[in-house]
Amino acid sequence: MDIIHPIQWFPGHMSKSKRKIHDDLKYVNLLVEIIDARIPISSRSPAFMGSILKPRLMLMNKSDIADPIFTTDWLVFLKKDNIQALAVDCKSGKGLDKFIPKVNELLRKEIAVWQNKGMGGRRIRIMVVGVPNVGKSSFINRMADGKRAKVENRPGVTKENQWFLAKNNIEILDTPGILSPKFEDQKVGENLAFVGSIKDKILDIEIIAKKLLKKLLDLYPNLLKKRFNLKEYHLSDETADNFEQKELRIDQIFHSIGQKRGMILPGGKIDTHRTANMLLDEFRNAKLGRITLERSAEASKESE
Numbered sequence: 001m002d003i004i005h006p007i008q009w010f011p012g013h014m015s016k017s018k019r020k021i022h023d024d025l026k027y028v029n030l031l032v033e034i035i036d037a038r039i040p041i042s043s044r045s046p047a048f049m050g051s052i053l054k055p056r057l058m059l060m061n062k063s064d065i066a067d068p069i070f071t072t073d074w075l076v077f078l079k080k081d082n083i084q085a086l087a088v089d090c091k092s093g094k095g096l097d098k099f100i101p102k103v104n105e106l107l108r109k110e111i112a113v114w115q116n117k118g119m120g121g122r123r124i125r126i127m128v129v130g131v132p133n134v135g136k137s138s139f140i141n142r143m144a145d146g147k148r149a150k151v152e153n154r155p156g157v158t159k160e161n162q163w164f165l166a167k168n169n170i171e172i173l174d175t176p177g178i179l180s181p182k183f184e185d186q187k188v189g190e191n192l193a194f195v196g197s198i199k200d201k202i203l204d205i206e207i208i209a210k211k212l213l214k215k216l217l218d219l220y221p222n223l224l225k226k227r228f229n230l231k232e233y234h235l236s237d238e239t240a241d242n243f244e245q246k247e248l249r250i251d252q253i254f255h256s257i258g259q260k261r262g263m264i265l266p267g268g269k270i271d272t273h274r275t276a277n278m279l280l281d282e283f284r285n286a287k288l289g290r291i292t293l294e295r296s297a298e299a300s301k302e303s304e
C-alpha cells in the first residue's frame with residue numbers, strides 16, 4: 001500500500017524549483033548536498049546524483065541526533081566510494097570548522113587558475129541542495145555574514161533560490177527542498193516521513209507512527225523500552241513471531257505507549273492520533289536517544 005500519493009509530495013512548485021536549481025548550477029563552483037545523518041540513503045537528493053560535473057561535497061547533517069557509531073561507519077563507507085563528506089551539526093555548528101579547508105581543497109585547481117589570471121580574490125560560489133527540512137538554511141545561517149535565512153522545523157520553508165554572503169569571500173545559494181518525483185522504493189518515502197521531510201498533512205500519521213515503531217523495535221528496542229517504560233514487553237525477543245503476530249504486537253505496544261502517556265479519549269479509548277504525533281515528535285527531537293535508521297551495509301547490498 002502506498003503511504004503517500006506521488007502527486008501530493010511532488011507538487012508543481014517542486015518541479016519549478018528543480019528547474020531553477022538546474023538553471024543556477026552554471027553560476028556555482030561547488031555543489032554542497034546536505035543529507036540527514038539518520039537516513040543517509042533515503043535523504044540523498046536524487047535530482048543531483050550522477051550527471052552534474054561540478055566538484056561536490058556532502059554534509060551529513062543532524063549528526064548530533066544520529067547514532068555516532070553509524071555516522072563513523074558511513075564516513076568510512078563514503079570515503080571508499082570516493083564521496084567527499086563531513087559529519088556536521090548545523091544547530092550548534094559542530095564539525096563546520098572543517099568546511100572551509102575542505103572547500104579550498106576541493107577547489108584547489110580552480111583557485112590556482114584564478115590566481116594565475118590575477119583573479120585570486122574572486123568569490124567562491126556554492127550551491128546548497130537537499131531534501132526538505134534537512135537543514136540547508138540552518139547551514140547557510142551558520143556560514144552567513146549578515147542576512148539570515150528562514151529556518152523552521154517543517155518541510156517547505158525555503159520557497160526560492162536566494163544568495164547569501166558568507167565569511168571567507170564565499171557566496172552561498174540557498175535552495176528549496178526537493179524530493180524525487182517518484183519513490184521507486186516505498187521505504188525511502190517512509191524514512192523521509194519519519195524525519196519530517198514530507199508534510200505531515202499529506203500523510204496518514206498513524207500508519208507512519210506504527211511503521212516507525214516497528215523499525216525502532218527492530219533497531220533500538222532498549223531505547224523504546226526506557227523512554228516509554230515498556231518493561232512488560234520482551235522487545236528484543238521478536239524473531240520468533242510471524243508477520244500477523246508481529247503486527248498485532250506493534251498495535252499492542254502502540255496502545256500501551258498511548259496509555260502510559262495518558263492519551264485517553266472520553267470513554268476510555270486511546271487517542272491514537274495524539275499518540276502517533278507524540279511518538280513521531282519524540283523521535284524527531286531525539287527524545288528517545290540518538291538513532292540512525294539506515295546502515296552502510298544496506299547501501300553495500302544495494303550496489304552489489
Ligand SMILES: Nc1nc2c(ncn2[C@@H]2O[C@H](COP(=O)(O)OP(=O)(O)OP(=O)(O)O)[C@@H](O)[C@H]2O)c(=O)[nH]1
Nearest residue numbers: 062089090133134135136137138153156157158177
Ligand atoms: N538537531 C539538529 N537539528 C537541526 C540541525 N540542522 C537543522 N536543524 C533543525 O532542522 C529544522 C529544519 O531546518 P532548516 O534549516 O529550515 O531546513 P531546510 O533544509 O532549509 O528546510 P526547507 O527550506 O524546508 O527545505 C529546524 O528546526 C532546524 O533547527 C542539526 O544539525 N541538528
Ligand SMILES: [Mg+2]
Nearest residue numbers: 136137157158
Ligand atoms: Mg530552507
